[in-house]
Amino acid sequence: MSHILILVLFEKVSILHLLRPVSSSNDSVKGGSLYLEQQRHSDKPAFQKLDRIAAFKMGDTQTSSKDKEVKAKESKDKGFGKEEFRAGGDVSKSKKVQRNSTLGNTEGAEKEGKGISRKKKEKLTKRENPDADLEDFVRAAQIQVKVEPEEEDFCINKKDKVKKRLREQEEPGGSLLESAKKKKKVKMEVEEAEQEPEKQRKKKKESKVKAKKEQEGRPVSAREGGKHKKSKEEVEAAKALKIKKKEEEELQRWRWWEEEKYEDGIKWKFLEHRGPWFPAEYQRLPDNVKFYYDGKLVTLSSAAEEVAVFFAQMLDHEYTTKEVFRNNFFSDWRKEMTLEEKMIITDLNKCDFSEIYKMHKEKVEARKNQGKEEKQKTKDANQKLLEEYGYCTLDHHRERIGNFKIEPPGLFRGRGDHPKQGMLKKRIQPEDVIINCSKDSKIPQPPLGHQWKEVRCDNTVTWLASWTENVQGLCKYVMLNANSKLKGEKDWEKYEIARKLKSCVETIRTQYQADLKSKQMGIRQRAVALYFIDKLALRAGNEKEEGETADTVGCCSLRVEHISLHPELDGEKYVVEFDFLGKDCIRYYNKVPVEKAVFKNLKLFMEDKQPGDDLFDRLNTAMLNKHLHSLMAGLTAKVFRTYNASITLQQQLKELTNALDNIPEKILSYNRANRAVAILCNHQRAPPKTFEQSMANLQAKIDNRKEQLSLAKKELKQAKKDAKDHADDKLLA
DNA sequence: ATACGAACTTAGTATTCCGCAC
DNA sequence: GTGCGGAATACTAAGTTCGTAT
Numbered sequence: 001m002s003h004i005l006i007l008v009l010f011e012k013v014s015i016l017h018l019l020r021p022v023s024s025s026n027d028s029v030k031g032g033s034l035y036l037e038q039q040r041h042s043d044k045p046a047f048q049k050l051d052r053i054a055a056f057k058m059g060d061t062q063t064s065s066k067d068k069e070v071k072a073k074e075s076k077d078k079g080f081g082k083e084e085f086r087a088g089g090d091v092s093k094s095k096k097v098q099r100n101s102t103l104g105n106t107e108g109a110e111k112e113g114k115g116i117s118r119k120k121k122e123k124l125t126k127r128e129n130p131d132a133d134l135e136d137f138v139r140a141a142q143i144q145v146k147v148e149p150e151e152e153d154f155c156i157n158k159k160d161k162v163k164k165r166l167r168e169q170e171e172p173g174g175s176l177l178e179s180a181k182k183k184k185k186v187k188m189e190v191e192e193a194e195q196e197p198e199k200q201r202k203k204k205k206e207s208k209v210k211a212k213k214e215q216e217g218r219p220v221s222a223r224e225g226g227k228h229k230k231s232k233e234e235v236e237a238a239k240a241l242k243i244k245k246k247e248e249e250e251l252q253r254w255r256w257w258e259e260e261k262y263e264d265g266i267k268w269k270f271l272e273h274r275g276p277w278f279p280a281e282y283q284r285l286p287d288n289v290k291f292y293y294d295g296k297l298v299t300l301s302s303a304a305e306e307v308a309v310f311f312a313q314m315l316d317h318e319y320t321t322k323e324v325f326r327n328n329f330f331s332d333w334r335k336e337m338t339l340e341e342k343m344i345i346t347d348l349n350k351c352d353f354s355e356i357y358k359m360h361k362e363k364v365e366a367r368k369n370q371g372k373e374e375k376q377k378t379k380d381a382n383q384k385l386l387e388e389y390g391y392c393t394l395d396h397h398r399e400r401i402g403n404f405k406i407e408p409p410g411l412f413r414g415r416g417d418h419p420k421q422g423m424l425k426k427r428i429q430p431e432d433v434i435i436n437c438s439k440d441s442k443i444p445q446p447p448l449g450h451q452w453k454e455v456r457c458d459n460t461v462t463w464l465a466s467w468t469e470n471v472q473g474l475c476k477y478v479m480l481n482a483n484s485k486l487k488g489e490k491d492w493e494k495y496e497i498a499r500k501l502k503s504c505v506e507t508i509r510t511q512y513q514a515d516l517k518s519k520q521m522g523i524r525q526r527a528v529a530l531y532f533i534d535k536l537a538l539r540a541g542n543e544k545e546e547g548e549t550a551d552t553v554g555c556c557s558l559r560v561e562h563i564s565l566h567p568e569l570d571g572e573k574y575v576v577e578f579d580f581l582g583k584d585c586i587r588y589y590n591k592v593p594v595e596k597a598v599f600k601n602l603k604l605f606m607e608d609k610q611p612g613d614d615l616f617d618r619l620n621t622a623m624l625n626k627h628l629h630s631l632m633a634g635l636t637a638k639v640f641r642t643y644n645a646s647i648t649l650q651q652q653l654k655e656l657t658n659a660l661d662n663i664p665e666k667i668l669s670y671n672r673a674n675r676a677v678a679i680l681c682n683h684q685r686a687p688p689k690t691f692e693q694s695m696a697n698l699q700a701k702i703d704n705r706k707e708q709l710s711l712a713k714k715e716l717k718q719a720k721k722d723a724k725d726h727a728d729d730k731l732l733a
Numbered sequence: 734a735t736a737c738g739a740a741c742t743t744a745g746t747a748t749t750c751c752g753c754a755c
Numbered sequence: 756g757t758g759c760g761g762a763a764t765a766c767t768a769a770g771t772t773c774g775t776a777t
Contacts, residue, residue: 407767415745415768461740475739476767490741539743540771549769583770584745622735625772638742638771685745694760 254397256485257492265460267486271437273392273401275444275452276465276478277385278430279408282306289359292352293345303336307424310411312356319413325422329411332424392464392480393441400481401464406433412471416550416585423471432467462486472548497634498643504632505643509534511631516597522618526627528601529555529616533637536592537644537680539583540621540637552581555637556621561611565602566591574599586684645677652676 262269284305290297291308300308311320311329319325330348337345345351370378389404409427414420430450437443439457446452453467465478480486501508512534515527532538533555541554553562562580569575572593582588594602605615621637628635652673657666678684 403766405766413746413768418768463740466739472768473738474768477740479741487742494742542771544770552769554770583743584768586745621771622773636772641743683744688746688760690760697759 254399254485256397256489261489267462268394268459269438270395270441271392271459271464272441273437273444273464274389275435275446276406276433277389277404278406278428278447282427285309285356285359289355291356294347294350295352298341298344301338301341304333304338304341306409307333307336308351308353309356309360310409310424312353313360314411315353315357319411319421322421324417324419325411328420328422329424332422336424394480394485397485399484399486402479402481402484402487404478406467407469407476414550416552416581418550419547420471420549426470428467428469434466436461436464436466494639494642495646497639498646501632501635501639501643502647505534508631513595513597516595516601522623524601525605525616525619526624528598528605529619529624530628531594531598533640534644535594536578536590537641537682538588539641540624542621550581550585552583552585554582556616556619556624558615559611560606560609560613560615563602563615565599565606567599576602582682586682588682641681645681648680649673649677 282302282305284302291300291305292298307329311333314320320329326348334342334345386404390401391398392401393399406428407425410425412418412420412423412425430446431453433452434454434456435444435452436456436458438459443455444452463477463479466475468474469476482488482491508530512527512530515523516531518524518527533540539554541557543557544552553559558580562578564577564579566575566577567573569577569591574596575591575593576599578588578590578592580588602615605617609615609617625636628637628639653670656669656672661669
């Protein structure tokens with residue numbers, strides 16, 4: 001469970017790559033590795049996952065449900081501890097392996113051009129742009145995960161807690177922070193490990209843990225005694241308690257994997273919950289906080305004021321400087337205004353939110369500075385809320401709900417160049433909410449004076465409540481936590497399918513290799529797409545409605561403008577250069593050498609097309625998945641991502657780890673393996689706002705040490721000289 | 734065959750928690 | 756005792772998949 005957050009700086013590029021561990025349940029791929037789900041959710045899932053991972057050896061493919069049980073049991077008995085691993089292996093390598101099998105494959109009908117070229121005038125607005133180095137790095141890593149940037153350059157070892165994650169920071173080189181704005185920081189999930197110099201710390205920790213354990217039984221608040229000691233003891237006692245609690249929870253865990261599964265899509269037999277929790281109604285601003293328009297005081301109606309506050313609170317954020325955001329906001333804000341307000345307020349630029357903004361800042365500040373007791377109070381209140389609304393009963397077991405709070409109103413924060421950013425996300429009322437639970441359960445009571453939109457009892461779905469959001473008209477759901485049975489089971493299934501793929505992936509590869517030469521264009525396109533999905537772990541790439549979302553693509557929705565072909569590049573033949581925005585507007589940039597047949601096909605697909613035309617104009621995800629289904633039950637495009645991430649992790653771990661390594665070394669290897677997966681999956685994120693500051697602090701520390709060092713050296717020199725002189729004098733004397 | 738939407742998974746960002754060094 | 760920095764958690768946007776209606 002240790003995962004680490006790492007910041008990787010690619011030199012020259014001012015790009016920050018953060019590799020973060022992969023979360024498990026959230027993403028099969030994401031990290032493929034051990035990033036246990038818990039990261040996002042509770043720890044429990046992590047354990048579960050580990051468990052499963054233990055059972056997930058890419059090696060053994062066929063697992064019957066019995067096997068599963070057995071394996072699960074075994075791992076359970078061993079005590080959870082390993083994470084599951086999702087991915088594994090150096091992709092390119094595995095590709096090189098000769099595939100010989102033949103698979104009777106089914107062909108899908110090919111459909112004549114859907115090739116409507118959509119002109120995307122928008123060029124990719126990429127979040128950032130990487131530099132060549134980065135690209136090279138990524139590519140290299142991708143193709144051959146072994147390549148590691150000088151990680152060692154900068155490994156600070158922080159803690160050795162055995163159980164804690166480490167993070168490693170790598171800084172390759174030089175001018176990292178090139179343009180701050182170019183925050184292109186890509187963050188990949190990685191973890192880092194650190195080499196840890198001090199084993200002592202570890203020891204310390206270990207002894208601490210021991211101490212904790214010893215104290216387990218004692219009351220938490222032993223307040224007598226010396227202050228210092230006291231608090232220390234208290235802390236330890238608290239820790240011990242925590243551990244104990246966890247252990248107990250573990251004991252009580254619902255071992256659903258040891259039970260029979262329901263058939264026919266039944267997800268539960270009994271479901272009872274309290275319904276979602278609703279955020280408090282809006283409270284008007286105090287009288288001394290005013291809003292001005294064009295320098296004149298304007299007293300807003302409640303509805304308009306609330307929306308104004310949403311905007312004012314975001315004033316610090318870059319969002320509020322974006323034209324689209326401002327326009328959408330203003331347009332939606334006006335809808336909330338009274339006629340009179342609409343007449344007055346016609347230009348956002350003339351609005352003065354400064355007092356509201358100031359008040360908000362003060363509130364945040366005050367919250368930060370509130371005393372211990374107050375903080376405790378809030379904490380207690382939250383805890384109470386959680387106890388009350390955060391759990392449900394599912395088939396006799398108490399399960400944690402993942403998101404029991406109805407999303408509060410606010411301004412929509414779409415990612416990238418989302419055309420709807422800034423629109424008002426309206427307040428959800430009970431009248432908008434559908435409740436799902438057992439007929440024979442205690443039906444949740446809507447808040448006083450309200451009614452549910454509907455109460456239904458559908459046990460073929462896993463959600464407890466749902467509503468339709470107004471910005472995009474999508475359904476939102478209240479579902480269980482990742483460590484619940486419903487999520488865990490699904491997750492397990494996911495990895496089982498990936499395992500199954502392992503047994504037939506070579507056959508499938510052989511098949512699409514052959515299809516590269518098919519006479520039917522559609523089949524060729526499918527083969528090339530599959531090649532990319534398999535080799536590069538691209539997402540399927542569904543079609544999206546233009547104008548409704550940011551312009552992002554996946555494999556099937558790639559357009560001609562997203563790739564360029566290089567018959568030869570940097571000494572390699574048949575290189576395809578990818579540059580597009582993928583999910584969440586994360587840029588995918590990669591230069592990959594491909595097989596000649598793939599290259600030729602791409603050339604063919606691009607003939608007579610405009611940059612905005614679909615590369616695979618005779619293919620879509622439905623067709624691709626239909627084909628995959630025919631090759632293996634349960635197989636879809638995303639399974640390749642799960643599979644390749646998992647196999648990459650596994651292979652990397654194998655390759656990088658020595659049985660004799662100590663724990664820090666193993667963690668380092670783990671982090672590297674995880675990073676390879678992150679690179680494969682193009683997991684990135686922006687650097688934290690505090691990044692530059694922390695880097696500056698670190699640099700200051702380094703400088704300081706260097707100075708001390710040189711000073712010490714000088715002193716040493718002088719001392720030696722003195723000693724020598726002195727000795728000479730003595731001799732002379 | 735396609736379009737559509739429900740249901741879920743995947744994923745990045747924001748916030749909170751917590752340990753540690755000073 | 757404080758503040759920093761990283762881990763954990765919370766939040767919710769953005770994908771995929773699949774079944775059904777058109």
